[in-house]
Amino acid sequence: MTQTAALSPAALSARIRNRAREMGFDLVGIAPAHPSAHGDAYERWVALGMHGEMGYLSREDAVARRKDPAVLVPGARSAVVVALRYYVPDADPAVTGDASRGIVARYARGDDYHELMKERLIALQEWIAAELVPAGGRAYVDTGAVLERELAQRAGIGWQGKNTMLIHPRRGSYHFIGEVLLDVELEYDHPFASDHCGSCHRCLDACPTGALLGRDAAGAPVMDARRCISYLTIELKGPIPRELRPMIGNRVYGCDICQEVCPWNRFAQPTNEAAFLAREGLDGPSLIGWMTMTQEEFSRRFRNSPIKRTKRRGLLRNVAVALGNWGSPEAVPALTVALNDEEPLVRGHAAWALGRIGTEAARQALRERTEVEEDASVRQEIRLAMESKAGF
Incomplete structure (x- = not known):
């Protein structure tokens, strides 16, 4: 010492x-x-x-x-x-508006x-x-x-x-x-006492799922995590509530919307930490390409990445939702593969996405899966998808 x-x-x-x-x-x-x-x-x-x-x-x-x-x-x-x-x-600002590509926080x-x-x-x-x-x-x-x-x-x-x-x-x-x-006494900085949000409520208005609830009586900001896209795509381990799926758009891991609309982030400075720079393929990944990702590919691609937290089944669940929100017939082949995935969570959300797309090819894939599907929750997703008015 x-x-x-x-x-x-x-x-x-x-x-x-x-x-x-x-x-x-x-x-x-x-x-x-x-x-x-x-x-x-x-x-x-x-x-x-x-x-x-x-x-x-x-x-x-x-x-x-x-x-x-x-x-x-x-x-x-x-x-x-x-x-x-x-x-x-x-890297490509057009990613946000391209529903065929996913958005990673x-x-x-x-x-x-x-x-x-x-x-x-x-x-x-x-x-x-x-x-x-x-x-x-x-x-x-x-x-x-x-x-x-x-x-x-x-x-x-x-x-x-x-x-x-x-x-x-x-x-x-x-x-x-x-x-x-x-456990030692130090000299302390002055607390940041001012609330510079003022009357601004852009983040509250922009949150697609209404997760942000303003401030409580004590001035603390309040979020209903159950509706937050970050929670839904990362922390939630089971099915995403059906009523919230359309609101997620093409965000496949986390969400930055409330930060993107914040006026104070016009002052945000790019990181100088090389470790935080975007890995290849994570700035606007192809949803179709990710939908058929194997466990081996997932493990290799997301080694030492925050995305490993969702595990493969969680990420592919999110990708299926994003493909359903895209709604393009181009996604049907990849979703058909996912409809036969070993994970019920993936199959169920692929069924929902096929129901959203609603083409005859999508319907045929659902019919064929119905004949062999044994998981009750997936059968329910298939039934609801077949009853969907989208394209049927």
């Missing part, structure tokens, strides 16, 4: 901020690790079931940890919060950010303990029981917009957030 003489909280904080920037983080702030100001609102949100199937958000121990970081890390007194930008412009077009961020935060924590002060703590990136956007606001990095994202007034919202909880 090569620690210098005892430093004041102000000196410690200054050294930590400088070190975090040297490590490549774009923004850094330091906040007290006191209980959440929105803990009660979080409990009400969970009680209303707005977390959907994300059971890890509603466990009693997880709720307690989110309400108070000191429960998560005993003795926690300070939080070093960092942000790393990931914005990548569309910008954060998922490159490598999985968890590993890169976590490695740097652990290195920052170890540096603090080795060079500055004996400090216990723990680093988190997105997966821990931390209300990280509230912490970031408390650390002066930005405010939580009506779209629930953390927004910086000169950089926008395309940032990954991470934090190191420490």
Whole structure:
């Protein structure tokens, strides 16, 4: 250990901020690790079931940890919060309007950010303990029981917009957030107290599924995750509700709509992290090409990618929905292959898509599958598709 003489909280904080920037983080702030100001609102949100199937958000121990970081890390007194930008412009802006090509959320077009961020935060924590002060703590990136956007606001990095994202007034919202909880006293940044959303409600108006519900009485933004396209295409493991499928369009993994319409993102700066740049084929992939992806192809293509989270069956479910929304007869051959997939989840959504397309070839594929289909949920999807008025 090569620690210098005892430093004041102000000196410690200054050294930590400088070190975090040297490590490549774009923004850094330091906040007290006191209980959440929105803990009660979080409990009400969970009680209303707005977390959907994300059971890890509603466990009693997880709720307690989110309400108070000191429960998560005993003795926690300070939080070093960092942000790393990931914005990548569309290589071909026409992709959004081309329904034959899928849209992948910008954060998922490159490598999985968890590993890169976590490695740097652990290195920052170890540096603090080795060079500055004996400090216990723990680093988190997105997966821990931390209300990280509230912490970031408390650390002066930005405010939580009506779209629930953390927004910086000169950089926008395309940032990954991470934090190191420490058991030492530091000097803290001033909280970001202003709400710069004002009367703007573009994100609320633009959300196709109506997932964004504005702010609650305490000023916290509220989202019904059960209707969020990111939830539907990533976190939801089973069938996507039929009434929401048409609203998803051609977004096959995640959604950026509420960020794309946000006026503050005119200040968004492209990432300088090579790992976050779009991989080949992820900026507007062919829906037809993806629909027949094998497990081997999925594993190879999405190694160390956030997209692996959906597993093959989840991604192909999403692609089938996008093809159904496209509605072109060109998709029928690929959907017919998917209608015979080993995964019932894929077969069911392929049936829905064929029903949306509604050509005789689509109907014939559905009839043939009916003769051999044994899964009750898929048979139900086929029956509803055959009863659809679209093209029949």
